[in-house]
Amino acid sequence: MEKIMKKILILVFALYLVSCDSFLDVNQDPGRITEDQVTVQTLLPAAIRNTASAQFGASQYGVQYPQYLGGQAISQYTPYGFDQIWRPLYTDVIPSLQEIIERAEAQGAFNYSGVAKVLLAMNMMTATDIYGDVPYTQANQGTTNLYPCYDPMQEMYEVHIPNLINEAIEELQRPLPELPSLRNVSNDYIYGGNLANWLKAAYGVRARYHLHLAEKNPSLLANAVADAALSFTSNADDLQLTYTEDIQNPWFSFLGNAVNKIMQPSTFITNMMDGSAQYPGLDDPRLPFYMNSADPDNYIAVVPGQLVGDNPAVNVNLTADTWFSRNVAPLQMLTFAEIEFIKAEAQFDSNRGAAYDAYLNGIRASMAKVGVAESAINAYLSDPMIATGADNLELKDIMLQKYIALYLQIETWTDMRRYQYDTEVYPGLAQPILNQIPGSPWIQRSNIADDEPGTNTCLPEVPNQGIILWLFNN
Amino acid sequence: MKKRLSMIILLFLGAFLQVLAQTAITGKVVSSDDGEELPGVNVVLKGTNTVAITDIEGNFSITVPSSESVLQFSYIGYRSKEVRVGTQTQLDVTLEPTLEALSEVVVTAFGIKQEKKSLGYAVQDVDSKLIMETNQPNALNALRGRFAGVNITSSSGAPGAGTNIVIRGINSLNPNANNQPLFVIDGIPVSNETDITGGRGGSNFTNTNRAADINPDDIENISILKGPAASVLYGLRAANGAVLITTKSGKSGKTVFNFRTSYSADEVGKRPPMQDRYLRGFNGLYNPNDYRADGPPIPEGTPIYNQWDETFNTGNQFQNAFSFSGGNDKASFFGSLSRLDQSGVLPNSDFDRTTVKISGSLKATERLTIDGSATYINSNGTNPRMGVGGAGVISYASRYAPDVNISDFINADGTPIRYSTQLDNPLYFAQNAFQEETLNRFLGNLGLNYDINDWLSVNYRVGIDQYSNDRFVLTSPTTLIGAGSNGSISEQVIGYSEINSNLLITGRRQLSEDISATITLGNQVTTINSTNLTGSGTNFVIPDFWSVNNLSQYTARSFPTSRSIIGVFADAMFDYKQTLYLNVTGRNDWSSTLPKANRSFFYPSVSMSYIFTETFRPSSPKILSYGKVRASFAEVGKDANPFLIGNYYSTLAPFRGVVGVVRSPTIGSETLRPERTRGLEFGMDLGMFNNRLKLDLTYAIQSSVDQIVPIPVSRATGFTNFVINAGEIRNNIWELTADVAVVRNEKFQWNSILNWSRLRGRVVSLPDGLEQIVFQPETPWVKQRVQVGGRPGDWYGWPLSRVEDPSSPFFGELVIVNGYPDVNNNWNGTPLAEDSYIGNAFPDWEGGWNNSLRYKNFEFSFLFTFRKGGYVFDINRRLRYGQAGGEAPTGAETELRNRLVVFNGVTNTGSVEAPVWEPNTAEVPIGVSSLYGNAFRYRLASEFNGFQEASWLRLQNVALNYSLPGSLLSKTPFTQITASVTANNLWISTPFIGFDPEQSAYGPGSNVFGYVGTNVPATRSVFFGLNFTF
Structure with a gap:
């Protein structure tokens, strides 16, 4: 008995060690996929969605600076690092887009790489306009570079963004790849794989770029006009992501459908549209599409610098029914209206007539987009304050109308800073009633992203958010 | 191998x-x-x-x-x-x-009972009686104040809330790491996971730690192995120590039945004061829709409500436990059945638990003993959402205006009544944002013991721990936080399965007349698989249909894990004349979670115990009757979590019929090595005055090196976290236990035990290039920062500025700028971004003092627990200050509201370089808007942000038992009847203003301590109980 027991014991012990290695080889997550299972076709839809998230993130709180909305402490210029764009941009958008570019170029799928470069150029331009210096050439290098240094804004503008967008334009016109599975850009939420539309978008991004850089080199205005001419020709071309009832526009859940509205439209946009400020007596038919008022005859908005609740009389809000914050609303990134206003602004000095036509086209496009009736559009466009005629057209007319057309887009903040909040260009624009930056300057830039100090040792100095960025410092 | x-x-x-x-x-x-x-x-x-x-x-x-x-x-x-x-x-x-002191026996690794005197390290235990006395449904809570060097923090007073146990300090740099010890029942490890809803690092619900499932009535003894020397045989999972639970078993003889019942009333003891003088509004103007209490004074005669009274109910616990045990010379058995029904102090909060256990042992042959046990546990609980952020029952209640009757919260059509779009009614919210949980758990084990011959035996034991935990989390579209997404629901099924196999071969030999040896060889195989399937989504189709089937947008996610560990170990114990003991162990583990090349690792331990009073007989044994010195060194390796190595891609929820993939933001090093915990421990046990005074003093140094930490990296790298080996934390621990038999005679006995410990953690190194790890979920103004030279739990923030020049006659006075106090030395140009050290979350020292008295048939015991120091950040106080407008008795803001005051302090009339201090004379207005609105920086001072010291002296437990005398029972079937009155948490003395500061906003399974104020506060409970034995 004892001997048998001993033998059994040893046998059991030995048996149970046989399967040792396979027993331990269980460290592979069955719930996620690995690098070799990833394709450009599965990366692209995520990259597009995350681009929209990043662009929304830039606007989410940031549109208090161009005074579309107000009510948060950020509107009083308390430190803000634009984390809502920083986070999706650097951990989702750039990695996805760069991986598409790398994989597509290796397979000769320049249709995919072209699309990815359009999006990357646009995102990097948004980022550098917000932060100034941004990590780019050292970004997304994983563990090989844990402390990515920042590329100066000047290099972003003079080297990296033009490279990306020029390559995009070139690659989108190359022959399609051989491989049948790659010939069609699939899972493209924006243009359904239509490369002609992507090419227009590419020219549109370059038009925006040339307009920005014309701050430094006015001769680039001509390039902006030329690019704009090759860009969008109707609202149907807009670079935007349209949401669904299931996956809703982020403005919908953030403000539209929320009961607790943490931000509300500001007096600058509201009064511009309700006929009480820049356009006395002229009711903008877009106003009810832009915001809802408890009293449709009287729109009372948040004074920039006021917090939500400070003035109990405020009665305007974004709701689930207002156009931009509906669940199925598109998130607009680059629109036909903007292209028209780029034409108008860029030709204001060189060709006033063309500028005037583009100005009117931009207004019409903007109104049509949100569904203003044709008759109302015509009535608005024939009002003497709008129909100034080419000779009487002023820069402020273009910029105010662009301001209205680009509602809730962070691009407007760049416009305002290009003109350094000039009240000649933006009549009636005033600083928030409370300004937390020492010396009370206009807000010029983002703070360093909140996550960065403590994790990155290669940071630029940002003394405060009142320091003018390279692009706007002329 | x-x-x-x-x-x-x-x-x-x-x-x-x-x-x-x-x-x-x-x-x-x-x-x-x-x-x-x-x-x-x-x-x-x-x-x-x-x-x-x-x-x-x-x-x-x-x-x-x-x-x-x-x-x-x-x-x-x-x-x-x-x-x-x-x-x-x-x-x-x-x-x-x-004599007692010489004979104490404790359970050490694998259920082996050892004489305390032979151990080279500190082990403490408590027995069934002490656990039962507290009536705590979570047995861990019964251990508070009973162990030196063990910090036990209940995360909240909610029914079924988890309890955090930290032995000898935090030893991980990772704020989201689990620092819990290994739990072992009858020699088999079991899960003490806290599967936090929504993942680690921020919890809206105080989820149960799984050790709380155990029926306290089944427990015979709990012993805690504190340092690595004690726990080394359990291997890598015991690197944070081990809690060994021995359950009751049958004894041969007459079958004994026992029935215990108790009923309690639970109340929230300590509450923060609430402002009750001002109406809703802003800037002194009344606005019935304003969430702030900055309106005009409340007019005379207006009915005032204390919202805490309105929000909290009296909770109840009804506990019933039945057990039987018996046996003969061949077999013994034990069976138990228990039921707990608990209702919490908040509406919509309850918990119930049913347990069934059967165990038995059979002597099959002279040499073969077989034993086994099976336990089934079912629990159900509901708790409203609490929330670290502003959306929780407590935080809403703390901000509700005093003139609003919160009991009136629903309109005739079922819609909620609320006065502001920023505040939900707490009672309505509790019913419409909650979590419902069901747990079904099975624990079973089977053991064989075979004596090969007189001195050699083989013991094999296999145990399984299997549970399924279903969670339903609802946020109704009618709540403020649910409105944006039109309601959200998550249904989560967590499955856990752990199988352990232990083989021990033990030989015991007398090597010579004076030396005996016990040698154990062992093998342990563990496999743990868990599943987590979550269906969650938003957008209700039918407003009041509470099911994921009612969502127009939902996703299903699966998070499986698996982990396998093989360990082999040897333990040799030498005993020289029962005077000198030497214990040497070695263990090698193979873990599946490490890279193949590094997955095998060895670690040793050595410990010695020397009873010097055996060698040097004290001249006066009455004074020093027993003396022992001990020393140990040990190391324990520790593996990583499953699936940390390398990088993966995750799929996004489908959108317009398409699924996209994104790279996971965490990347793990391919060369990860095991983490090491090293401990060096010295101790002395003394028995004096015929062992009426027993002293046990321990000094230990414990360090965790090569930590496996997901270090936060710049997002510009494309990732958020990089998992590497880096950093070291060292803890220095002093532990003292004094056990005094104050009175010891036939009729009256009084025993008093004092536990005291002092712990200092130090961050010795951090990963290269990393200067600090910041935990800052709440505000930019108060944060926890881990940095080299600092301690875990260091708080940083912006304290009020004071004159720091010791030679100045104004040394220590507040610095006033523009009439208001300045913060963080901002007056001299110190940027606010440079935070200052303001305190540490861990106490300077803590302990417990227990007294048990026995007189005839009466037994009386009381336990005080105490802690000195330790700062907490009361999230709730920040909300009360910022929005409700200050507290009534203490908030100067309320007393002085709308008046002009002159702050006591000094202003600088010189330059920054050469300050000239003059007493402040500037009059400034005090009020929510003027103070908090305009004096932006004053508002941010840590002193006004809910940052406070949380020292306390607490009457943790009082118990009075009366056993009916035997003469009365002789004609009844009962052998014993005991009636008891017990109170937990009866009284507390603390400078802390707020709820009971013992709380943990982030719950067990998180390394973040010191955030309080958002959870259900600790309750004061009084129990009435009866116990029948027959």
Whole structure:
């Protein structure tokens, strides 16, 4: 008995060690996929969605600076690092887009790489306009570079963004790849794989770029006009992501459908549209599409610098029914209206007539987009304050109308800073009633992203958010 | 590896094999005090290596060469005895128990009972009685104040809330790491996971830690192995220490039935004051829709509500436990059934638990014993959402205006009544944002013990722990936080399965007359698989249909994990004349979670215990009756979590019929090595005045090196976290236990035990290039920062500025700028971004003082727990200050509201470089808007942000028991009836303003301590109980 027991014991012990290695080889997550299972076709839809998230993130709180909305402490210029764009941009958008570019170029799928470069150029331009210096050439290098240094804004503008967008334009016109599975850009939420539309978008991004850089080199205005001419020709071309009832526009859940509205439209946009400020007596038919008022005859908005609740009389809000914050609303990134206003602004000095036509086209496009009736559009466009005629057209007319057309887009903040909040260009624009930056300057830039100090040792100095960025410092 | 191991076993078996055949002596060993049979008594043939061990009935048989042979009987806790065999072949021996201090027996690794005096490290235990006395449904809460060096924090007063246990300090740099010890029941590890809803690092619900599932009535004893020396045999999972639970088992003899019932009333004891003087509004103007209390003073005669009174109810616990046990010389059994029904102090909060346990053991042959047990646990609980952020019952209640009746919260059409779009009614919110949980758990184990011969035995045990935890989290679209997404629901099914197999071969030999050795070889195989399937989504189709089937947008996600560990170990214990003990262990683990090249790792331990009073007999044994010194060194390796190595891609929820993939933001090093915890421990045990005073002093240094930490990296790298080996934390621990028999006579006994410990953690190093790890979920103004030279739990923030020049006559005075106090030395240009150290979350020292008194049939005990120091950040206080407008009795803001005041302090009339201080004379207005609105920086001062010291002295537990005298019971079927009154958390003294500061906003399973104020506060409970034995 004892001997048998001993033998059994040893046998059991030995048996149970046989399967040792396979027993331990269980460290592979069955719930996620690995690098070799990833394709450009599965990366692209995520990259597009995350681009929209990043662009929304830039606007989410940031549109208090161009005074579309107000009510948060950020509107009083308390430190803000634009984390809502920083986070999706650097951990989702750039990695996805760069991986598409790398994989597509290796397979000769320049249709995919072209699309990815359009999006990357646009995102990097948004980022550098917000932060100034941004990590780019050292970004997304994983563990090989844990402390990515920042590329100066000047290099972003003079080297990296033009490279990306020029390559995009070139690659989108190359022959399609051989491989049948790659010939069609699939899972493209924006243009359904239509490369002609992507090419227009590419020219549109370059038009925006040339307009920005014309701050430094006015001769680039001509390039902006030329690019704009090759860009969008109707609202149907807009670079935007349209949401669904299931996956809703982020403005919908953030403000539209929320009961607790943490931000509300500001007096600058509201009064511009309700006929009480820049356009006395002229009711903008877009106003009810832009915001809802408890009293449709009287729109009372948040004074920039006021917090939500400070003035109990405020009665305007974004709701689930207002156009931009509906669940199925598109998130607009680059629109036909903007292209028209780029034409108008860029030709204001060189060709006033063309500028005037583009100005009117931009207004019409903007109104049509949100569904203003044709008759109302015509009535608005024939009002003497709008129909100034080419000779009487002023820069402020273009910029105010662009301001209205680009509602809730962070691009407007760049416009305002290009003109350094000039009240000649933006009549009636005033600083928030409370300004937390020492010396009370206009807000010029983002703070360093909140996550960065403590994790990155290669940071630029940002003394405060009142320091003018390279692009706007002329 | 396979070969090497088999060889070791063969050698081990071979070396000791002998055949003996001489005259057989049989006999029985019993105890002198109660005549009980003593199992496991060592019977040694003097001068030889022949040993026998008594069986469960105290029987032994041994072969002796002649009648002159002498047998030595030794047994832990008893005086050794030598008996000459003579002519007898039947030898019955009676052993006398020794003095208590010498005989204490504790459970160490794998359920092995060892004499405390032989251990080279500190072990403390508590028995069933102390656990039962507290009536705590979560047995861990019964351990508070009973162990030196063990910090036990209940995460909240909610029914079923988890409890955090930290032994000898935080040893991970990772704020989201689990620092919990390993839990072992009857030698088999079980899960003490806290599967936090929504993942680690921020919790809206205080989820249960799984050790709380155990029926406290089933527990016989809990012993805590604190340092790595004690826990090394349990391997990598015990790197944070081990909590060993021994459950009750059957004893031979008459079948005993026991029934215990108790009923409690639970109330929120300590509450923060609420402002009750001002109406809703802003800037002194009344606005019935404003969420702030900055309106005009409340007019005389207006009904005022204390919202805490309105929000909190009296909770109840109804506990019933029934058990039976018995057996004969061949078999014994134990069975129990328990039920707990609890309703919480908040609406929509309850918990129930039912447990069934059966266990038994059978002596199949003379040498083979089989035992097994099976436990089934079912629990159900509901708790409203609390929330670290602003959306929770407590935080809403704390901000609700005093003139609003919160009980009136629903309109006739079912819609909620709320006065502001920023505040939900707390009572309505509790009903419409909550979590419902169901747990079904099965624990089972089966053991075989086979005595190969007199000195060699094999023990094999296999245990399983399997549970399924279903969670339903609802946020109704009618709540403020649910409105944006039109309601959200998540249904989560967590499955956990752990199988452990332990094999132990133990040989015990007398090597010479003075030296005996016990050698154990062991193998442990563990496999843990968990599943987590979550269906969640938003957008209700039918407003009041609470099911994921009602969502227009939902996703299903699956998060499986699996982990396998193999360990082999050897433990050698040498005993020299019961005076000097040496214990050497070694263990090698293979873990599946590490890269193949690094997955095998070895770690050793050595410990010594020397009873010096055996060598140097004290001249006055009455003063120093017993003395022991001990020392140990040990190391434990620790693996990573599953699936950390390398990088993966995750799929996004489908959008317009398409699924996209994104790279996971965490990347793990391919060269990850095991983390190491090292401990060096010295201690001294003294018994004085005939052992009426027992002192136990321990000093330990414990460090965790090569930590596996997901270090936060710049997002510009494309990732958020990089998992590497980096950093070291060192803890220095002093522990003192004093046990005094104050009065010790037949009629009256009074025993008093004091536990005290002081712990200092230090961050020795951080990953290269990383300067600090910041935990800052709440505000930019108060944060926890881990940095080299600092301690875990260091708080940083912006304190009020004071004159720091000691030579100035104004040294220490507040610095006033523009009439308001300045913060963080901002007056001299210190940027606000440079935070200052403002305190540490861990106490300077803490402990417990327990007294048990017995007079005739009365037993009375009381336990004080205390802690000195330790700062907490009361999230709720920040909300009360910022929005409700200050607290009534203490908030100067409310007292002085709308008046002009002059702050006591000084202003600088000189330059920044050469300040000239003058007393402040500037009058400034005080009020929510003027103070908090305009004095932006003053508002951010840590002193006004809910940052406070949380020292306390607490009457943790008081229990009074009365047993009916035997004379009254003789005619009843009962052998014992006991009635009891117990109170928990009866009284607290603390400078802290707010709820009871014992709380943990982030719950068990998180390394973040010191955030309080958002959860259900700790309750004060009074129990009435009856216990029947028959």
